[in-house]
């Protein structure tokens with residue numbers, strides 16, 4: 260039920276990814292309220308000198324989005340570590356937050372164990388699994404998020420849990436009101452891009468149709484790099500479509516020399532509404548260059564500011580990837596190859 264009306268589940272979405280998208284604004288606000296009412300997380304025993312967010316895929320992306328959101332005010336080095344090993348510098352002055360929706364991802368568990376071994380301070384976020392057990396044994400802070408979701412669909416729970424840990428440790432600061440406004444913003448967007456919106460005026464659906472059969476090249480400035488990566492990942496996992504992302508200004512120092520436009524591709528620029536002067540110049544220049552090349556260029560522009568600007572782009576592009584899956588006739592929910600690969604790697608003794 261959305262807004263008191265029963266929701267029409269589109270054909271081809273038997274497992275209900277659309278329902279999760281429609282409920283995202285509510286999940287955000289509910290999670291914010293739960294976290295505000297939660298008992299305080301015990302503070303760090305030593306002030307951390309660096310922070311490592313250890314995770315992969317749909318869980319790790321929360322680290323990138325958090326950095327886009329709050330990174331400007333973080334006075335410590337902060338890294339999202341998507342590997343089976345922690346960086347060598349991790350030591351007793353590091354805070355390692357392991358984030359894995361299942362709680363069972365081998366690489367994340369390995370990094371957690373290495374962090375314990377290296378004397379780092381640790382905390383974790385998961386829906387359960389081995390990470391929860393390990394935290395219990397270590398007496399480490401653990402935030403349990405709601406079970407029953409695909410990792411990428413659990414973004415509201417995990418992103419806010421991560422922000423909550425960092426806020427409790429005094430590493431970031433934000434106001435819970437900002438989450439309330441972001442949630443209202445997404446709620447209002449749903450009226451025009453959600454499943455119940457008139458199709459001919461639904462811009463997310465329109466864009467998904469223009470992406471059908473295309474390779475998608477996503478561009479953004481550094482301040483929205485997590486959003487660009489998230490969009491690429493969602494096109495891969497929801498729509499089972501190939502795509503890539505490139506970040507400015509770096510792309511002007513290499514990617515620009517490649518054949519533009521890439522034949523059969525669509526370029527999409529992710530832009531925040533509150534972008535700074537330099538970002539605006541870079542992205543305008545990119546748009547002009549791509550347009551001169553004659554390839555199709557699209558823009559996704561955030562609404563609101565701060566978290567709102569980030570999440571409004573994520574929400575719009577999540578819907579685009581969802582509608583693209585439906586257009587292609589693929590179920591947006593299952594990720595069978597990812598699961599099969601995890602099993603195959605285990606079978607080969609990977610990280611056993």
Ligand code: PA5
Pocket residue numbers: 315316317318319358359360361362363364367409410411496594597
């Ligand atoms: O979205 C997905 O299903 C994947 O990208 C997973 O997030 C990734 O495989 C890691 O799993 P988990 O999030 O459970 O740690």
